[in-house]
Amino acid sequence: MTYLEFKGVSKIFYDNQDNENYAVNAANLSVDKGELVVFVGPSGCGKSTLLRMIAGLEEIDEGEIVLDGKVINEVEVSKREIAMVFQDYALYPHMSVAENLSFGLENTKLKQAVINEKIEYSLDVLELGNLKGRLPKQLSGGQRQRVALGRALVKNPKVFLLDEPLSNLDARLRVQTRKLISDLHKRLDATMIYVTHDQIEAMTLGDKIVVMNQGVIQQVGTPEEIYQDPSNTFVANFIGTPSMNLLRCQLNSDATVQIDDAIIQIPETLATKAKDFLGKEVIVGIRPEDILLVEQENGLEPELIEYLGSENIIYFNTPQGELVVKSNVSNRLDREKSYRLQFNSEKLYLFISENGIRI
Known part of the structure; x- marks a missing residue:
């Protein structure tokens, strides 16, 4: 069942001569509940812009985004029930791991006992229990990324948005964290949108891959479909190591x-x-x-x-x-x-x- 839908979604920027430049051009896409969908493409192709429009961090110039049956174009960021994990972790340096996890819940109407339960659950799932008193500067890159994932996890969002979350990790940690994200997705049956320029991440993580170039969706399909049945030379050349x-x-x-x-x-x-x-x-x-x-x-x-x-x-x-x-x-x-x-x-x-x- 379609859970998140893009209907002709566009984002337009204007140059100094007021010429229109489409960062995203008439994107149409359906995401089922519980799917992990990867947006992949070269830098500047519009994948992060599309993600930010879901989150409400970029205005939608044309079209609609529908989440769980509701158009969210004008919905405030805080009310979209979406959690975002950034490339740079965005942790509060003066707060401990546990405090970073709880920060986003303090302004909710949840009882403290419920908040504590959510934090302990996230610490357990992400194997951070023995680190909950540490500050971010006392953590490795992989541990900081797990804290960032945990901060999204405690919110129990309708959609997880992950914007190139592994870019700052070394090769070994990328593999470990990739496995962690895959395990989290299966364990939580969560709906996730994952942005990357790395085709290996796209092929290994995605239930569905969305290949983008110059603001246009080039092809949507499973990893097998994208690799075995590319729709054009861009997809054929971009997916595969070495390229076709x-x-x-x-x-x-x-x-x-x-x-x-x-x-x-x-x-x-x-x-x-x-x-x-x-x-x-x-x-x-x-x-x-x-x-x-x-x-x-x-x-x-x-x-x-x-x-x-x-x-x-x-x-x-x-x-x-x-x-x-x-x-x-x-x-x-x-x-x-x-x-x-x-x-x-x-x-x-x-x-x-x-x-x-x-x-």
Whole structure:
């Protein structure tokens, strides 16, 4: 059941010449109760602006946001029943962990016994009980982030809003805190909106992913749908490590394309969809893991090989553009050798050259 809905939501800024610039442009989205939805995209794409409009920190210039059946465009921030976790933690430095947790509840009509119960519950869930008397400066980055999560948790909000909460943590703590947020979501059956530019966070956390670029929602789907069925070249390029290879090729009349010296037959189902593009330039997409390397004399020589222990990332230059291959072998590949590329044609994607939309 739709719990949070965006109906044509836009945020407009004006430059010095009063020209309209859309930070968010006609966003339409439905979020079910209990979902963890991740907004992902590059810096400046509008994801944080959209989050701040839910919270009431940015005015909505066009459209409506509906929460639990009620339009909240004009509802005061304090009455939206929303809790927000920021990138910089926003803790009170002179207050202890327990005092930080209780601060947002002091002006409510809750009895002190209920407040104490909420605080103890949050301390227990976040494993902060032995730290409740410490000040923020006495905590690690991961502990401070847990306190920030706890301050949202005690409010029992309708929606949790998390704005790049892991950006200030090192790699190990990011993994730990990511797991904590996932566990909290399942344990509380909470509705969460999570903003990040990190596709790994998006893929591992989200029930649903919203990919944004230049203020426009590019695609909405599960992590599997976003990865396996990208709607355009932006989504295909943004999601995946390394990114999908996108090469400009001629789609021949016999439904083949040529990448370096390899002639690849387009699968029949895809060829049928692309029949109007025969003889024209298209963008061919293929994931780095869907290309196999075979050692061969006088083959293609790598420009660079990155050895990552469990895999090698190999970079080639071809007439159609740079080509990246991911080889899941644990030994370091030899840059001095040459290779023949074998493409899994069943994993090919075709996009319209002019606008990047998937065929």
